[in-house]
Amino acid sequence: MDGLDSSAEYIGASCHVSQTATTFIRLPHVSYTLDVHADYYHFFNMDSSPTIAGFKYDCLLFDMDDTLYPMSVGLNLACRKNIEEYMLKHLHMEESEVPKICLDLYRDYGTTMAGLKAFGYEFDNDEYHAYVHGRLPYEKLKPDPVLRSLLFSMPQRKIVFTNADQAHVHQVLNRMGLEDCFDGIICFETLNPPNYTSVPTDNHVGSSFSKDCNKVESGRFQSKTQILCKPSVEAIEAAIQIANIDPRKTLFFEDSARNIASGKAAGLNTVIVGSSDLVPGADHALNSIHNIKEALPEIWEIEGDQQQMIQSPAVETMVLA
Numbered sequence: 224m225d226g227l228d229s230s231a232e233y234i235g236a237s238c239h240v241s242q243t244a245t246t247f248i249r250l251p252h253v254s255y256t257l258d259v260h261a262d263y264y265h266f267f268n269m270d271s272s273p274t275i276a277g278f279k280y281d282c283l284l285f286d287m288d289d290t291l292y293p294m295s296v297g298l299n300l301a302c303r304k305n306i307e308e309y310m311l312k313h314l315h316m317e318e319s320e321v322p323k324i325c326l327d328l329y330r331d332y333g334t335t336m337a338g339l340k341a342f343g344y345e346f347d348n349d350e351y352h353a354y355v356h357g358r359l360p361y362e363k364l365k366p367d368p369v370l371r372s373l374l375f376s377m378p379q380r381k382i383v384f385t386n387a388d389q390a391h392v393h394q395v396l397n398r399m400g401l402e403d404c405f406d407g408i409i410c411f412e413t414l415n416p417p418n419y420t421s422v423p424t425d426n427h428v429g430s431s432f433s434k435d436c437n438k439v440e441s442g443r444f445q446s447k448t449q450i451l452c453k454p455s456v457e458a459i460e461a462a463i464q465i466a467n468i469d470p471r472k473t474l475f476f477e478d479s480a481r482n483i484a485s486g487k488a489a490g491l492n493t494v495i496v497g498s499s500d501l502v503p504g505a506d507h508a509l510n511s512i513h514n515i516k517e518a519l520p521e522i523w524e525i526e527g528d529q530q531q532m533i534q535s536p537a538v539e540t541m542v543l544a
């Protein structure tokens with residue numbers, strides 16, 4: 224989350240895992256050489272993906288903030304306030320300029336954090352996340368047994384793909400009672416491991432803040448920072464490689480219109496969440512993630528035999544409750 228709008232998450236977090244293997248991912252068309260450690264992504268069922276032959280989709284990729292819960296919870300706004308406070312108190316920016324710089328960097332670099340790094344501000348990633356996420360009013364998030372039952376009823380692999388840090392992901396999923404609903408989590412630390420180095424793709428460091436460097440062009444957000452995050456297509460392509468998924472067989476759920484556009488550019492099937500209207504690049508629109516069964520029954524249907532819908536444990540749970 225980024226605290227700026229529905230798309231604004233700070234790249235993803237994941238669960239710590241005891242594996243020691245290191246996976247090197249090279250993206251040939253960008254300057255990044257990702258050194259993605261197994262410590263920063265966790266696939267609970269790496270070797271036990273469900274058999275889903277016959278289904279239209281074999282993987283469901285979920286953004287987290289403002290997608291698994293509604294923006295009306297208020298975490299987004301609180302996050303933005305924390306970010307602006309961090310810029311004021313820790314980076315000693317001029318108070319009157321902070322809101323505009325915060326918004327400009329978010330828009331131009333994907334997240335305010337990524338923009339600050341690109342402009343040469345040096346700060347510890349963990350300290351930043353602790354300040355902007357660690358002080359969020361998490362008590363506003365409540366357990367969501369309906370969503371939990373829906374997730375468990377879906378036969379596909381389910382992966383969280385967020386810009387937020389892993390501590391934030393743990394907080395959100397645990398508060399919502401969803402911590403065991405996913406097969407994997409891709410987060411900030413997954414794409415930006417602590418010892419990773421990269422070369423900025425341009426020389427904006429030291430230049431003035433401006434609005435003219437918005438790189439959302441033709442549906443492709445061009446990364447130009449040291450931080451890899453949505454909405455860059457490179458970040459989404461990295462997540463696709465890490466999770467080893469076929470984008471043509473994957474549904475990507477997102478509340479951010481620009482992340483949807485990048486997801487489509489990366490070849491994913493896309494679902495805009497939190498809106499009943501389609502946005503550019505969206506294949507489906509969901510007002511709420513709770514409407515998923517009505518809007519996307521094909522998740523539970525075997526192709527060519529729509530009578531054979533899988534019985535949803537969600538229904539049974541709700542009846543019993």
Ligand SMILES: [Mg+2]
Nearest residue numbers: 229230288289
């Ligand atoms: Mg979001």
